[in-house]
Amino acid sequence: MKKLTAAFLGLVALVWVDQASAQTIRLGTLAPEGSVWYNVLREMSEGWREVSNGRIQVRIYPGGVAGDDADLVRKVRIGQLQAAALTGVGLSDVAHEVSIFQMPMLLRTDEELDYVRARLAPKLELLLEEKGFKVLYWSEVGWVYLFSNQPVRQPADLKPLKIWVWAGDAAWADALKDGGFRPVPLPATEIHTALQSGLVDAFSTTPVAALSFQWFGLAKNMMAMKWAPLTAAVVISKRAWDRFPEDLRPEILAIAQRAGEGAKVQIRRQEEEAIAAMEGYGLKVNQISPETADEWRTEIEATYPKLLGKSIPKGIYSEVAAILEEYRGAGDR
Numbered sequence: 605m606k607k608l609t610a611a612f613l614g615l616v617a618l619v620w621v622d623q624a625s626a627q628t629i630r631l632g633t634l635a636p637e638g639s640v641w642y643n644v645l646r647e648m649s650e651g652w653r654e655v656s657n658g659r660i661q662v663r664i665y666p667g668g669v670a671g672d673d674a675d676l677v678r679k680v681r682i683g684q685l686q687a688a689a690l691t692g693v694g695l696s697d698v699a700h701e702v703s704i705f706q707m708p709m710l711l712r713t714d715e716e717l718d719y720v721r722a723r724l725a726p727k728l729e730l731l732l733e734e735k736g737f738k739v740l741y742w743s744e745v746g747w748v749y750l751f752s753n754q755p756v757r758q759p760a761d762l763k764p765l766k767i768w769v770w771a772g773d774a775a776w777a778d779a780l781k782d783g784g785f786r787p788v789p790l791p792a793t794e795i796h797t798a799l800q801s802g803l804v805d806a807f808s809t810t811p812v813a814a815l816s817f818q819w820f821g822l823a824k825n826m827m828a829m830k831w832a833p834l835t836a837a838v839v840i841s842k843r844a845w846d847r848f849p850e851d852l853r854p855e856i857l858a859i860a861q862r863a864g865e866g867a868k869v870q871i872r873r874q875e876e877e878a879i880a881a882m883e884g885y886g887l888k889v890n891q892i893s894p895e896t897a898d899e900w901r902t903e904i905e906a907t908y909p910k911l912l913g914k915s916i917p918k919g920i921y922s923e924v925a926a927i928l929e930e931y932r933g934a935g936d937r
Contacts, residue, residue: 627847629662629840632670632679633689636816640874641689641743642666644867645838648740651859656852662687672792673697681736686844691745692835693770699731701920705835706748707911709904710924714872717744717833719931720924737839740857741864745834746810746875751823753805755890759903768795768807779910783903795819810834811878820882828891829900838864 631649635641642664649662670676670685673694679685688694696703704710704724711717721742729739756762762785769777769787777787788804798804799822806823808831814820838860848856883889892900912918 626659626661627844629660629686629844630665630684631662631687631689631838632665632676632685634668634672634691635689636667640867640870641836644743644863645689647866648838648860648863651863652856655855655859656849660848660852660856680839680841683841683843685841687740687838687840689743689838690836695732695835695837695839696915698735698737699728700915700917701731702728702835703916704920704924706832707908707916707921708832709901710928711833712830716928716931717835720927721835723927724920724924732839733842736842738842738845740838740840740860743836743838743864743867744871745836746812746871747833748808748810748831749814749829750806750808750827750831751814751820752807752825752827753799753823755825755888756806756827757890757892758896759900762806765805766803768798768804773915775911775915776907779907782910783907796822799823811875811882815878815882820887821885824886825888825890826879826882828889829897 629652631645633641633645635645645662645664649664652660652662665685670679670688673690674697676685676688676690677694677697680688690698692702692706696706705717705721711720725739725742732739750756750762752762752765754761754765756765764786766786766788767780769780769789771789771791773789777789780787788798790798790804795804795807795809796817796819799807799819807819809819811826814826820826845853879887879889908921912921
């Protein structure tokens with residue numbers, strides 16, 4: 605009997621120790637359930653559970669229930685959340701250098717984005733980690749395009765229109781205003797109402813967002829020019845990361861990165877599918893000539909002095925400009 609009692613107590617002790625060592629990661633994201641981004645987080649979560657024998661559990665809060673990017677950053681900092689899927693907007697709140705990806709007309713193709721991000725990732729990850737955020741994997745939301753309630757092909761077509769810009773991005777709003785455009789700063793949650801009321805006539809976003817939120821129904825023109833990529837990353841607080849068993853960390857990180865890499869192809873394909881779906885509901889995709897693209901580039905590059913040193917550090921811009929020169933000069937790509 606004493607042996608049975610001792611065995612039972614030993615078993616209870618083992619269970620208690622295992623529960624005590626278990627770790628629940630609360631992860632917030634704007635991505636809705638069923639989306640590519642959400643499914644990737646689920647895949648990562650399941651991988652972590654398996655490799656840790658259930659000691660690491662991830663609880664996902666999708667669809668913005670935990671707040672927007674600014675809220676997610678704040679909640680990770682104070683420990684209400686341990687992880688978050690952030691767009692470049694939220695990442696830039698942590699380390700301004702990440703905003704280089706959103707600089708308009710700087711990057712032109714997926715290949716350039718991949719090349720620059722691969723070169724910058726170690727530096728950006730270190731900067732974010734110094735602020736308490738460890739990058740699990742880099743992702744993307746898609747390329748941003750211009751949508752409007754009337755056709756826009758040349759800069760002169762856009763200047764009379766009222767164009768939505770992110771509330772709080774004063775540097776970009778001022779740069780546009782100095783260039784003769786009419787920016788209207790608003791939260792993204794107010795775009796639909798602003799289009800209905802005529803407060804704005806145009807906005808820039810990814811095709812998936814335009815389709816998901818049905819904004820394109822009130823602005824059925826899309827200019828066929830990539831404005832900028834909207835990058836993203838899944839991050840975890842350094843405090844939570846340091847609590848993971850040291851021997852598991854390499855595999856935990858590998859699982860996350862495999863999930864993120866697998867999602868990239870899906871996300872890029874989804875962009876094409878979203879455009880096709882919107883065309884089926886009356887969206888007009890307005891093509892532009894190479895000469896007009898150059899005109900846009902000249903117009904937008906004139907705003908760079910207003911952005912550099914304010915929303916975008918000068919050093920990171922110089923570094924990316926050198927990387928792009930190297931890439932574009934290395935033969936036909």
